[in-house]
Each structure stands twice: as structure tokens, then as C-alpha cells.
Amino acid sequence: MLLIIPILVMLPVLVVFSSAERLYPKYYVCARIWAKCILYGMGFYPEIKRMQQLNPKQNYMLVANHTSMMDIMMMLVIIKQPFIFVGKRELAKIPVFGFFYRKTNITVDRNCAKSKQDVVTEAKRRLDMGESICIFPEGGVPADRSLILDTFKDGAFRLAIAHHIPIVPITFYDNKKRFSYKFVSGGPGKLRVKIHEFISTKEMKPGDRRELRNKTREVIFQELSKDLEKKNKP
Numbered sequence: 001m002l003l004i005i006p007i008l009v010m011l012p013v014l015v016v017f018s019s020a021e022r023l024y025p026k027y028y029v030c031a032r033i034w035a036k037c038i039l040y041g042m043g044f045y046p047e048i049k050r051m052q053q054l055n056p057k058q059n060y061m062l063v064a065n066h067t068s069m070m071d072i073m074m075m076l077v078i079i080k081q082p083f084i085f086v087g088k089r090e091l092a093k094i095p096v097f098g099f100f101y102r103k104t105n106i107t108v109d110r111n112c113a114k115s116k117q118d119v120v121t122e123a124k125r126r127l128d129m130g131e132s133i134c135i136f137p138e139g140g141v142p143a144d145r146s147l148i149l150d151t152f153k154d155g156a157f158r159l160a161i162a163h164h165i166p167i168v169p170i171t172f173y174d175n176k177k178r179f180s181y182k183f184v185s186g187g188p189g190k191l192r193v194k195i196h197e198f199i200s201t202k203e204m205k206p207g208d209r210r211e212l213r214n215k216t217r218e219v220i221f222q223e224l225s226k227d228l229e230k231k232n233k234p
Contacts, residue, residue: 006037007096018103021129027104028082035076043188044070044178046077050195054081059132060168060198061160065149065220066136067176070191074172075134078193083132086119086155088140110139120155127163137213145180148224152217157209166198169216171223194223 007014010030017027039046054060062083064071072085085105092102101107106122109115123133135156142150160167173192180186196219204212 004096006034007100010034014100018100024104024131025082028076031104032076032080035073038073039070039077039191042179044191045189046074047190047192048078048195049193051197052195054079054168056081058166059127059130059163060166061156062132062134062168062170063137063152063156063216063220064134064170065172065224066138066141067172068141068179070175070179071136071172074175074191074193075170078170078195079132079134081132083134084123084126086123086133086135089115106133116155120159123159124162127159127165132165133159137216145176148228149217149221152213154209154213157213157216158206161201161204161206161209161212164201164204166200167212167216168198169196169219170194171196171220173224173227196220196223 010033014027014030017023017030060081060083062075062079064075072087075083075085085101087101087105087107089107089109092098092107094101106119106126108119127133133156137152137156138150139153157167171194173194174189175191178186178189178191199212199216199219201212
């Protein structure tokens with residue numbers, strides 16, 4: 001119910017602000033309010049460590065590990081600057097939420113080659129407009145819950161290089177523990193997140209995407225590994 005109630009309360013405003021791309025910054029303000037209502041309403045509270053501040057005049061490629069439904073809400077809460085999600089089309093089926101998700105973000109059917117190509121085209125268009133993009137580069141939540149971090153796909157890094165925009169690696173430490181996709185574990189508490197130093201793509205060429213992908217993944221993987229090691233110490 002917490003997912004739907006804030007949307008219903010703000011429904012008239014959301015309908016207006018989602019009706020045109022030029023109104024998206026106003027819609028984004030409402031989306032952040034919605035995300036905060038859900039997080040705090042469920043007893044979660046973010047603890048954010050920022051290694052670098054985003055420049056409101058710059059657009060970015062935001063990438064993070066993906067383990068929980070809370071990842072979407074957390075991203076909206078920690079990033080004040082408007083951005084567009086690239087995410088799986090299945091989320092558009094969620095009642096009410098799915099309507100606005102489909103209208104304001106870029107959805108992809110991972111089983112359809114044309115859909116994947118359409119995503120690239122639309123993402124390029126939005127980047128050309130100066131908007132930031134958020135992609136969870138694992139491509140979905142790993143089926144193996146013991147996996148620290150799945151392999152990364154190339155899409156986010158190909159786009160970042162093509163537009164020469166910085167990569168912003170983000171680590172979510174606690175989302176899986178607090179509220180996993182299995183919905184059978186977790187509970188209220190702190191959600192730690194770290195926004196790492198940005199990775200520049202200014203001098204990179206298309207052939208550098210694998211190096212960029214691996215470098216970004218290593219930043220997040222090492223952070224998660226260190227945190228796990230601390231937890232396991234006697």
C-alpha cells in the first residue's frame with residue numbers, strides 16, 4: 001500500500017508533470033517525495049557517504065549494484081539532480097506505479113533485440129537533451145543470493161563513452177539484507193550507500209568500454225567485499 005498511496009495522493013500533479021518532457025524536473029521532485037514516503041514509512045533510513053558532489057550543469061551515467069526493490073527508491077532519494085531510469089519492462093505492469101514508470105523512464109524487454117536497440121536510441125536522445133541516465137549494469141537481480149556482484153553488461157559504458165559523460169559508481173550495502181526481492185527476510189533499519197569518485201570517459205574510445213566496465217565493477221565489488229569481510233570478523 002505504501003507503494004500506491006503517495007501516488008494516489010499526488011495523482012493530479014503527477015499526471016500533469018508526466019505529460020511533457022519539459023515538465024520532467026517537476027515530476028522528479030514528486031518522485032523523490034514518493035520514494036522518501038516509502039523508505040521512511042517502512043522504517044528505513046539512508047546513510048549517504050559522498051566522495052564527490054554532482055554538478056547540476058553536468059549529466060552523468062549512474063550505475064549501482066542491484067539487489068532489492070529499494071534500489072529504485074534509494075536512487076531517487078540520494079540523487080537530487082533529475083535522471084532517467086533504464087529498467088526492465090516488467091515493472092510497468094505494477095498497478096498505478098507502472099503507468100508513470102512507463103511514461104517517464106526507458107523500459108526494455110531483455111528478450112527482444114529490437115527493444116534493446118530502441119533503448120539505445122532513446123537513451124542517446126535523452127543524453128543529448130542533457131539528462132542523466134541510471135542503469136543497473138548487472139541487468140537484473142542475480143538469482144544466486146550469495147553472489148556479491150554479478151557480471152556487468154556493456155550498455156551503460158558504451159553510452160557513457162559515446163557521450164563523454166562521467167560514470168558515477170554507487171554501492172548499496174544493505175538493501176538486499178533489509179528488503180530482498182524474495183520478500184522473506186530483512187526488516188527496518190539503516191540503508192548505507194556510497195557515491196564513489198567519478199570515472200572520467202573524456203579520452204575514451206568505443207573500444208575502451210570493456211576496460212571502463214571492469215574498472216567500474218571493481219570499484220563496487222571491492223567496496224562490497226570489504227564490507228562483508230568486516231561483518232565476518234570475529
